[in-house]
Amino acid sequence: MVSAGFVILSSVILGIVTAADEYLPFDRTKLGPNSVFEQFDYEDLDHSPWKPSVASKYDEATKETVQYVGKWAIEPVSVYPGYKNDKGLVLKTKAAHHAIAYKLDQPLDNTDKDLVLQYEIKLQNGLECGGTYIKLLNAAEDYSLFNVDTPFQIMFGPDKCGANDKIHFIINRKNPKTGLMEEKSLATPPPSREGELTTLYTLIMRRSQDIEIRINGNVVYAGNLLDEGTLTPPLNPPKQVTDVLNTKPLDWDDREYIPDPKHIAKPDDYELKHKWMTIPDVNAIKPEGWGDELEPFIEDPLASKPVYWDDEEDGEWIAPDIPNPECVDLPGCGKWSPPTVPNPHYIGPWLHPKIPNPSYQGEWEPRTIDNPDYYEDSTPSNLDSPIGGIAFELWSMDTQILFDNIYLGHSIEEAELVGNLTFKPKFELEAINRRCNRPKSKYEPSPPPPSFDDLVLQADSSSTVWQFFKFLRLLVKKQTLEAKDFYYQFFLNPIDLIITHPVKFVFYCIGFTTLLTFMFGFGAVVIFVASNWRNPPPPEKIYQDGETRVMKNTQIEELSDVEVEEIQEVKSSIRKRK
DSSP: OHHHHHHHHHHHHHHHHHHHOBOOOOOGGGSOTTOEEEOOOSSSGGGSSEEEOOOEEEETTTTEEEEOOOOEEEEEOOSSOSSBTOEEEEEOOTTEEEEEEEEEEEEEOOTTSOEEEEEEEEETTOOSEEEOOEEEEEOOSOOTTOOTTSOEEEEEEEEEETTEEEEEEEEEEEOTTTOOEEEEEESSOOOOOOSSSOEEEEEEEOTTSEEEEEETTEEEEEEETTSTTSEESOSSOOSEEEOTTOOOOTTOOOOSEEEOGGGOSOOTTHIIIIIOSEEEOTTOOOOTTOBTTSOSEEEOTTOOOOTTOOHHHHOSOOOOEEEOGGGTTSSOBSSOOOOEEEOTTOOOOOOOOEEEOTTOOOOOOOOEEEOTTOOOOOOTTSOSSOEEEEEEEEEESOOOEEEEEEEEESOHHHHHHHIIIIIHHHHHHHHHHHHHHOOOOSSOOOOOOOOHHHHHHTSOOSOHHHHHHHHHHHHHHHHHHHHHHHHHHHHHOHHHHHHHOHHHHHHHHHHHHHHHHHHHHHHHHHHHHHHHHHSOOOOEEEOTTSOEEEOOHHHHHHOOHHHHHHHHHHHHHHHHHO
16 A cells, blocks of 8 residues: 555656656846846857857966866756756866856946846766856956956855865955955855755845855855955955064063062072982991992903004094903992982972062063055945956866856845746756656665574474474574674684683684584595596406406506407416516
């Protein structure tokens, strides 16, 4: 009944998928006249406004100039599609540099407006290492030579390689002091989202300078561009900077505490309590027979100056010392001194008592001055120039990365409308498609083996003899499982296992040796029987003297009648000689 219900439910779900997965383009009339929406409704890449770059760039990693040889295509989804014939821009080449740009019909000015950028990413083969971010380019006549050095206003999107995973937000701002563009990026970017289904990324930059990053409609980052710590390097330079010409005065007193001048002298018991960690043992007695008058070491009388020794270069030669042989039988030689023992009165080193320094001036810090390079950028949402194009400039180790439903405009409501009418239903259809068509795991989990008690309970009790054989079978199975468990534990940690279960280890060793002996013996018997069966005993031959002798069967089969008679004649002549 459950299986039948599941089949019916699956059929209903599949029917829904089949009936609802027909692709219909989004109605662009629902968007404002200045909004940009790209759904890739083109026959192919050649019939689209997207133009792959033919430029090159200098690769800092390889120190070489490389070409953008990565291929692009506009094609339907190939992995868990939601809608039929729903196309997207697909990155096709593995481990290659890709660049492609789309020139807007008219530049987009964001002065005193909110900026919203939204697009979809589908990692059809996953993402091991590579970027999937998008760039908003400055206005230009032609993007055919678009590369990494092409000026852009904003870069947004995921970038992942191994453990390094983040969503970029980079804004280019002009330094009014130098006239150069400077890249400002998020100091703490959020991580990206992985998976086999489409992911929707949204960037919102409000005219209030608040910024939001959303994934599938959920806010994963929020902040304000003017707040300290949001961007790195900071959006605005500091107002005050350290005066590098200001140095610490020689008479500056930064000692917070000084020794108390009233307690400069050391205490009377300084040596006993603070200096001597050990003292001579007063209870020690000099051993009897100590050689006070003897030196413990004397010059070696047998030593002589080496031939190569030069007094002018090497100095005066001195014979090496050796232990005094007269001290061998004595407890010691030389001046005797008692051994030392720990000083029971020692309490540690003595420190001068300190008092607050009446002349303390505090920690010295160089003075600050007004920053000559200071400027204030209070409206970074007002981009330095209008947006003239949308582009991808990527390198990836993976292929089949699909981009779709790119929205660029000034309305958060329009971006949410696009997401609800395009991304949300497609995501739900992709999820159903994956549930219904996900391939089975290569290694399905297997249930654990039944315990011995479970096997006993399952035994058939119809007859005593049958139950006895069942018991033997279960007992053998139990012992086999225990032996396998012992085998695996032995290879994991043999020393601990032998120490913990010595009896079991000896038992298994004996059993294993007995089994090997039986197997080798049985094999030897089989080989012996087989060899005798293939080579039967040689036939007996009755000679003229009436004796019966056995000859090698191979020789008899090969000999002719003449050869047999010759052998008989030789035998007869031998008997006559005897």
